[in-house]
Amino acid sequence: MANVKHSAERIALSSGIEYAIRHVKKDRHQGILDILDLVERYMPSTKHDQSYTKTGNVFSNLRHFVSDPNSKWVDFGHSLVTDIDANVLRTFILNLGYEAGYVGLEKARTLRDRYHTNFPWVILFDPTSACNMHCIGCWSAEYGPKHRLSFEQMDKIIIQGKELGIHFYMMTGGEPLLCKDEVLSLCKKHKDCMFGAFTNGTLVDEAFCKAMKGVKNLILYVSVEGFEEANDARRGSGSFKKVMEAMDLLQAHRLLYGNSICYTSKNYQMVVSDEFLDLLEKKGSKFSWYFHYMPVGNDASVDLLLKPEQRRYMYHRIREIRKNDNPHKLFPLDFQNDGEFVGGCIAAGKNYLHINANGDVEPCVFIHYSMANIKKVSLLEALQQPLFSAYHDLQAFNENMLRPCPMLENPDYLMKMIHATEAKSTDLASFESVEHLCGKCKEYANAWAPVADELWSESQREKNR
DSSP states (O other), rough: OHHHHHHHHHHHHHHHHHHHHHHHHHHEEEEEEHHHHHHHHSSOTTTHHHHHHHSOHHHHHHHHTTTSSTTTHHHHHHHHHHHHHHHHHHHHIIIIIIIIIIIHHHHHHHHHHHHOOOOOSEEEEOBBBOOSOOOTTTHHHHSSSSSSSHHHHHHHHHHHHHHOOOOEEEEEOGGGGGHHHHHHHHHHTTTTEEEEEEETTOOOHHHHHHHHHHHHEEEEEEEEEESHHHHHHHHOOOOOHHHHHHHHHHHHTTEEEEEEEEEOTTTTEEEEEEEEHHHHHHOOOOEEEEEEEEOOOOOOOGGGOOOOHHHOOOOOHHHHSTTTTSOOOSSEEETTTGGGGTOOTTTTSSSEEEEEEEEEEEEETBEEEESOOOOTTTTHHHHSSSHHHHHHHHHSEEEEEEEEOTTTTTTHHHHHHHHHHEEEOOOSSSSHHHHHHHHHHHHHHHHHHHHHHHHHHHHHHHOOO
């Protein structure tokens, strides 16, 4: 009976979204408000709002963004309707919003209470360790092609995940598009899931864009590190040109996509400059994931870590870009500095986890330690491994959500958890002791702490006004 109700709701919501998308083209402001009303009707505010977002009612927050008909976010919403294929956009709302954001979170919340452990709403996994590039500072560059998840293994992860309420799956690597056929087959089989792939963009071609438009439930996060000289210095000669060509193809096919940007001490100002953002918007990108450089791997350079004032700049600049009076109509997310919006560290199943190409179930894509392999245990058993339980018991690691990570900002916590659980290094290139990894972060953590505390105090005062 529950399945019948769910199917009926999905069909009704799908029809409603299709009508609302057409309405937006006639009246952009009211049409966007109608979409919010429609989605909220099928995704009412529930108890998971506070537990997962720490920001209250999701819909009231979205309405605040678009309350002014002249808001840039109304223009942004309108651009989604005019620039993105209607079937792709409708599937995105259905699968990420309804299936993952409502049905899935409700189930995850119930299971979390039952098992007293974390249950994620998104799983990040690596189809392969292989990559066709060799980017400086990327641990995947050292892994080589030795490790791979078969289609059957990836399919099993998703089948088990859906039983736990998980309908959102991201892929990284290595380069996930080296496994194009398997990725597209997963999208076709699991039409009620949303898939995303972090890609260097070099394998995006006309045929693949047509296939993406056919499955409708795959979005790409195209990596770019700045303008041509800076990008190619890290990612290889000619890579910038290939990325631009990939973005042009995605835009021409009216596909929803964004960018993945690693910011370092060398490129942090460039990748949030007006000129760079103008370029991304011109190419049709709708959002950008900003990732703070992490010194993961025995040979990782600490010179790329940001100085406290450089990170302070990023903190303010990202928030400035999101303000309504800023002209940029691209939504930036900062994985490290937006901790206050997701309750701090989201790893080990609190909101997500990572499965590498060898099958090791890790707390985070940046934390290469595990006590469970998906080839040997079920997903539920992997979530109950002692390392994940330790995360569950100690999160959020710091009351200051600008110091969320148990490695980068609170290295003593990661060492404590690894020692207590005897979790093993899962680095696919070479074993890295937790002492070595955290040792690279201690000076950074100590330098960032007073600046982070100052910013956090300012943020809390603003909220209480």
